[in-house]
Amino acid sequence: MPQMKQLKELEELEAAGPAAKYDFFVQWHLTERCNLRCRHCYQADRKETPAGVDLSLKEIGRVIAEISDTLGSWAKNYQMDFSPSFNITGGEPLLRADLFDIISEARAQGFDVFVLTNGTIINRQRARALVNAGVRAVQVSVEGPEEVHDSIRGRGSFSQAMWGVKNLLGAGLTVTLNSTLSSLNAGRMPEMVSLALGMGVQRLGFSRLVPYGRGSGLIREMLPAGQVKKLYETLLSLEIDGLEIVTGDPVASQMSIKNHPDAGCTAAGGCAAGISGFTILADGAITPCRRLPLPLGNIRTDSIRQVWATSTVLGALRDKSRYGGRCGTCRRWATCRGCRAIAYAYSMSRGEADFLSEDPQCFIEQDEETETAKFLPSLK
Amino acid sequence: MIFCFLGRKLDIPDVPDSILKTTGKEVTGVKKVKALDSRTLEKEAIFWGNLKRQLKENPVKICRK
Ligand code: SF4
Numbered sequence: 001m002p003q004m005k006q007l008k009e010l011e012e013l014e015a016a017g018p019a020a021k022y023d024f025f026v027q028w029h030l031t032e033r034c035n036l037r038c039r040h041c042y043q044a045d046r047k048e049t050p051a052g053v054d055l056s057l058k059e060i061g062r063v064i065a066e067i068s069d070t071l072g073s074w075a076k077n078y079q080m081d082f083s084p085s086f087n088i089t090g091g092e093p094l095l096r097a098d099l100f101d102i103i104s105e106a107r108a109q110g111f112d113v114f115v116l117t118n119g120t121i122i123n124r125q126r127a128r129a130l131v132n133a134g135v136r137a138v139q140v141s142v143e144g145p146e147e148v149h150d151s152i153r154g155r156g157s158f159s160q161a162m163w164g165v166k167n168l169l170g171a172g173l174t175v176t177l178n179s180t181l182s183s184l185n186a187g188r189m190p191e192m193v194s195l196a197l198g199m200g201v202q203r204l205g206f207s208r209l210v211p212y213g214r215g216s217g218l219i220r221e222m223l224p225a226g227q228v229k230k231l232y233e234t235l236l237s238l239e240i241d242g243l244e245i246v247t248g249d250p251v252a253s254q255m256s257i258k259n260h261p262d263a264g265c266t267a268a269g270g271c272a273a274g275i276s277g278f279t280i281l282a283d284g285a286i287t288p289c290r291r292l293p294l295p296l297g298n299i300r301t302d303s304i305r306q307v308w309a310t311s312t313v314l315g316a317l318r319d320k321s322r323y324g325g326r327c328g329t330c331r332r333w334a335t336c337r338g339c340r341a342i343a344y345a346y347s348m349s350r351g352e353a354d355f356l357s358e359d360p361q362c363f364i365e366q367d368e369e370t371e372t373a374k375f376l377p378s379l380k
Numbered sequence: 381m382i383f384c385f386l387g388r389k390l391d392i393p394d395v396p397d398s399i400l401k402t403t404g405k406e407v408t409g410v411k412k413v414k415a416l417d418s419r420t421l422e423k424e425a426i427f428w429g430n431l432k433r434q435l436k437e438n439p440v441k442i443c444r445k
């Protein structure tokens with residue numbers, strides 16, 4: 001009897017009392033329009049969104065209210081304490097004329113707001129407008145020193161991004177520089193540390209390349225697992241006054257834990273897909289992650305609560321028995337699951353398109369020279 | 381005039397506000413399903429119940445992408 005089971009769940013929850021604050025965030029791509037054409041972009045190389053497809057300000061207001069209501073219902077029914085936020089991005093989010101209104105609305109509804117941008121069109125006035133709208137912090141994508149960055153993101157984009165960073169810092173905002181790691185820039189990361197220090201930003205972050213969309217041509221630039229390991233060991237061991245080195249990479253989060261006990265079969269940390277947030281694309285499509293292009297529905301027609309509870313894709317992401325390769329048998333699965341987007345893009349390049357396959361760059365507890373070679377012949 | 385941290389002059393023309401012209405457009409006539417059936421509620425309760433138990437046992441670090 002479903003109702004009986006549900007009742008039992010609720011009783012147990014009530015007895016368990018409130019949980020610690022749970023980070024729940026929505027990554028929102030307000031537009032696909034962008035003033036750059038980066039080589040590694042996970043967005044498909046299609047023409048700018050046709051007029052009329054991006055959600056309007058009015059629709060966005062309704063979606064913010066729906067997400068707020070949904071979180072309110074979950075908090076009330078299951079005694080969850082959420083720390084809700086939006087990562088606002090694009091395309092280039094600063095290209096939206098109503099960006100500051102959207103941010104203000106999200107703040108008014110109790111969400112923290114972070115903006116992810118290429119930095120190139122942020123003048124002093126816009127930096128100040130971001131502060132006034134209530135933005136918590138801004139992430140600017142920087143791929144390495146000037147020639148590396150420009151070779152990936154286009155000529156002149158480095159200078160423009162640095163100009164934007166200066167304006168953001170001048171307005172008093174917290175800034176993260178974030179690099180997408182691949183063989184195109186891995187050797188230049190020490191210079192990124194100098195750059196971050198020189199610019200005076202507060203954080204330096206890293207993500208791994210997802211060879212999808214325009215970036216699918218960069219499959220050969222994916223780093224072998226052993227090189228990711230060495231890079232992370234070097235970068236994450238740095239202790240620099242005033243500069244925090246950050247990454248959300250689930251595999252990186254496993255590095256400090258030796259002899260991991262079996263964390264069980266309930267996903268609760270690591271990859272956020274299906275667990276602690278979702279992504280909304282410019283046309284309202286809902287996906288598990290900005291880098292994992294599996295449609296779950298559309299925000300214009302589908303209820304978030306319904307999608308969150310009943311999506312078969314989200315159900316599969318939460319089910320250890322559905323995972324393949326090493327991730328499927330790993331005792332760290334509950335707190336890791338690797339990067340599902342990389343697993344998907346990589347498997348797709350081999351003609352399999354399996355978002356539950358193992359993370360091809362995982363270096364945890366594997367002998368780089370033998371295990372990696374066995375699993376990843378083409379990455380060697 | 382703007383200088384980068386290396387002291388090199390950055391030759392950046394300011395970007396006019398006219399670049400900020402993208403806005404969306406409301407799509408009308410779409411219906412949103414809001415009522416949740418008991419099966420959905422059951423699945424929801426199981427998800428949050430399991431998660432909450434797991435959170436009590438393990439501190440979590442989540443990928444914010
Ligand atoms: S095998 Fe998968 S779940 Fe286990 S540590 Fe590696 S990426 Fe994480």
Ligand code: SF4
Nearest residue numbers: 271272289339341443
């Ligand atoms: S799919 Fe990858 S980028 Fe997306 S939340 Fe998971 S680990 Fe992060």
